[in-house]
Amino acid sequence: MMKILAVETKLQLREWPGIAFTAGLPLALLLVLGSMPGFSEIKPELGGQSLNDTQMPAMMTMLALLTLAFTVLPTTLTAYRERGVLRRMSTTPVHPARVLAAQLVINLAIAALSTLLLIVCARLVLGTVPPRAPVAFALVYLLGTAALLAMGLVVAAILTNSKVAAPVGSVIMFPLMFVAGMWIPRELMSPVLRTIGDFSVAGPFAQALRDTWAGNAPQLPHLAVMAGGLLVFGGLAVRLFRWE
Amino acid sequence: MDLIEVTNLRKSYKDHVAVEDVSFSVEEGEIFGILGPNGAGKTTTVECVSGLRRRDGGQISVAGVDPGRDRDRLRRILGAQLQSSQLPDRIKVWEAMDLYASFYPDPADWPELLDLVGLTAKRNAMFAKLSGGQRQRLSVALALVGRPRVAVLDELTTGLDPQARRDVWELVERIRADGVTVLLVTHFMEEAERLCDRVALIDGGRVAAVDTPAGLVAAVDDEQEVSFRPSSPVDEAILLALPEVRAVERSGARLVVRGSGNLAPAVTLALAEHQIVPTDLRIEQANLDDAFLAITGKKLIP
Numbered sequence: 001m002m003k004i005l006a007v008e009t010k011l012q013l014r015e016w017p018g019i020a021f022t023a024g025l026p027l028a029l030l031l032v033l034g035s036m037p038g039f040s041e042i043k044p045e046l047g048g049q050s051l052n053d054t055q056m057p058a059m060m061t062m063l064a065l066l067t068l069a070f071t072v073l074p075t076t077l078t079a080y081r082e083r084g085v086l087r088r089m090s091t092t093p094v095h096p097a098r099v100l101a102a103q104l105v106i107n108l109a110i111a112a113l114s115t116l117l118l119i120v121c122a123r124l125v126l127g128t129v130p131p132r133a134p135v136a137f138a139l140v141y142l143l144g145t146a147a148l149l150a151m152g153l154v155v156a157a158i159l160t161n162s163k164v165a166a167p168v169g170s171v172i173m174f175p176l177m178f179v180a181g182m183w184i185p186r187e188l189m190s191p192v193l194r195t196i197g198d199f200s201v202a203g204p205f206a207q208a209l210r211d212t213w214a215g216n217a218p219q220l221p222h223l224a225v226m227a228g229g230l231l232v233f234g235g236l237a238v239r240l241f242r243w244e
Numbered sequence: 245m246d247l248i249e250v251t252n253l254r255k256s257y258k259d260h261v262a263v264e265d266v267s268f269s270v271e272e273g274e275i276f277g278i279l280g281p282n283g284a285g286k287t288t289t290v291e292c293v294s295g296l297r298r299r300d301g302g303q304i305s306v307a308g309v310d311p312g313r314d315r316d317r318l319r320r321i322l323g324a325q326l327q328s329s330q331l332p333d334r335i336k337v338w339e340a341m342d343l344y345a346s347f348y349p350d351p352a353d354w355p356e357l358l359d360l361v362g363l364t365a366k367r368n369a370m371f372a373k374l375s376g377g378q379r380q381r382l383s384v385a386l387a388l389v390g391r392p393r394v395a396v397l398d399e400l401t402t403g404l405d406p407q408a409r410r411d412v413w414e415l416v417e418r419i420r421a422d423g424v425t426v427l428l429v430t431h432f433m434e435e436a437e438r439l440c441d442r443v444a445l446i447d448g449g450r451v452a453a454v455d456t457p458a459g460l461v462a463a464v465d466d467e468q469e470v471s472f473r474p475s476s477p478v479d480e481a482i483l484l485a486l487p488e489v490r491a492v493e494r495s496g497a498r499l500v501v502r503g504s505g506n507l508a509p510a511v512t513l514a515l516a517e518h519q520i521v522p523t524d525l526r527i528e529q530a531n532l533d534d535a536f537l538a539i540t541g542k543k544l545i546p
Binding site: 003004007010011014015079080083084085087088089090091092093094 | 294296316320322323324326328329331332334335342343344346349386390
């Protein structure tokens, strides 16, 4: 297993422009937008926070995670299936599920590193205080990322063509970003929209990231929706995934 | 004892029957060919043997292992090179070998294996940079890295240029020399004739015939044709007197002799006795294409 992980990591690193973009775009957006006037102003409608306090860093964290889950992971896996990489492996004593596991670990690692980088840069450039409830933040992060990756696996399970994986992934990803509050902070959404968002996995995840960033406890319903998403989509992925 | 036994294999997909009724057995140490046109059920047959598909009916045994039941044991004794299965573009040759070697309890020495397939110089090359022939040779090496007793090679040379094809053929012969039994799927008559000890002709999901390539050809049609330009005029009677010869025709400066059996040696010997040299000698015999046509009524490559 370690060898599969090592080889898959090398392969992923050889595709570094993709990773650099996935991690770099949200970071650049955060630093550029966050430096504009108004983003560090305290806003009463955000409950006394500035945009740079939790809204912007949490949204940019989400952007990187959603990109990994809905475009990077499905593209890699559908290409592996399409090219017979997984099928080839099923002729050996080692099940191709190990490749899948390695891919999940690698995506999680890329996600964690890019988020760490984002937290550090936000602190240095914008003065954003790092998550004030770090343990809760890390747990929320793990749960939410796992749920998003499970959703990405379902996309990879359903699609057969690696060329459409990224476009289809984006079509799913943008509404999720919207209900998560990328363009309208959740505090300013209409109640209907916010309620829809509450069931989208991405919405509760974003809110829980912001809550723990501010030092508060995550809300139980949000955790429940994320855990439910992980179970449902994880189960679907296991049932639907085809190795060839 | 036969290493592979397939009895009344049957496999259908949702909308059609791919394998109707296929039986054959493969002896240890031979190269056994499965020859047939596209869509005949060749690949489905070997996929069932390789444990990649569940059969609907019949029996399969590979060294006593049932591929449908005991996949884990099968994977340790059977290596497969699958039709059009590739590797990630950016994996290097040595990484692929090292990775696949790690999948087996007692792997072959992979640098030695790379040598065997002639890819040592390419060990640091990425998969995407390999030629078609190099990819196929790597694929064969990966099928062998677990020291299998049986190697299944599916459409090994499809899409390769003639030189690459001959290189791969030589490689298959070397594998057999190492004691590995080879199950070879092909729709190239030439490949089957050159490599296989025995061939099963498959058509429409059924076995039409199993024999040595020479046996298949001989059973169909013994008619041969020898043509040449004699160095001096020939009395046709000396050729017609040979038991092997049936007819002699003139075609311009050439003589065309039809007959059977050891026609070519008989004719050249008779000519030599009369100090005549047959220049520009051509021999035309029936081949597996003709055999396939005669047995199934269809052409191998339409």
